[in-house]
Amino acid sequence: MKQRTWFITGINSGFGRHMTEQLLERGDKVAGTVRNMNSVEDLKEKYGALLRVFHLDVTDTNVIYEVVDQTFNELGKIDVIVSNAGYGLIGAAEELTIEQITHQINTNLLGSIHLIRASLPHLRAQGEGHIIQLSSSAGQTAFSGGSLYHATKWxxxxxxxxxxxxxxxxxxxxxxxxxxxxxxxxxxxxxxxGQKLEAYSISQAHNARRGFEDTSIVPIGDPARMVKIMIDTADQKPAPIRIALGSGAYNTIHQSLSNRLEELEAQKELAFSTDFPANK
Known part of the structure; x- marks a missing residue:
């Protein structure tokens, strides 16, 4: 198995943590970012020099470029960039504050954009590389109460x-x-x-809220299996453009795309009717 060096944002929890553990266990090197440097002490103690940790809040644009430059300068070649850091903001659009909206976009969307932009000059210079962008089934479908999260993922x-x-x-x-x-x-x-508005008690937006407030709901997705598939994309030539992971992702994306295609096909004659005639 080829040993690789990975750069991953947000390695202290979630998919970032699972990916980091799997990679280090198999002997790959990981340069990971966290907001709290004490959050991965156990990994640093266990894996030593295989893990380099950098402090980064992806809402700080200038620091993204500084950390990426520093990582490439210190480690040389980096094979895979993983844009993982992010979070969910749930609530009807009217229930969210300006500050919440701005922070969600700065983290999930602009943070990812700038991470990729910062990496590209280095990847071009080394003549190869692979980027993995963590999105969500929410990047292909939409549910009431997730408008800003969907905005960042789409x-x-x-x-x-x-x-x-x-x-x-x-x-x-x-x-x-x-x-x-x-x-x-x-x-x-x-x-x-977001702050709950009683006016939306009749809206499906509050159904989404209840889904996140109810701690008894346990997702069926296995993060270890999902992460292994993400890691395997580094060996695939050509690399897949998109990967849907989990039965929930497949079902919701399939339904969303089918509905959109059906609606588009119904508008074909209308769409073509707005063109100039062929002889004009």
């Missing part, structure tokens, strides 16, 4: 879809990962709820 998927085409000539690949619920600490520890 946004980063559009960005990555275009960038993937831009960087293909440089032997750099990019994979978007779309998991559904998994048994990480995301659901009940990485989700922020």
């Amino acid at each position: 946004g980063i998927e559009g960005f990555c879809e275009a960038v993937r085409q831009e960087i293909a000539p440089f032997n750099i690949s990019l994979t978007i990962v779309e998991p559904s619920g998994a048994r990480t600490n995301f659901t009940h520890h990485s989700v922020v709820l």
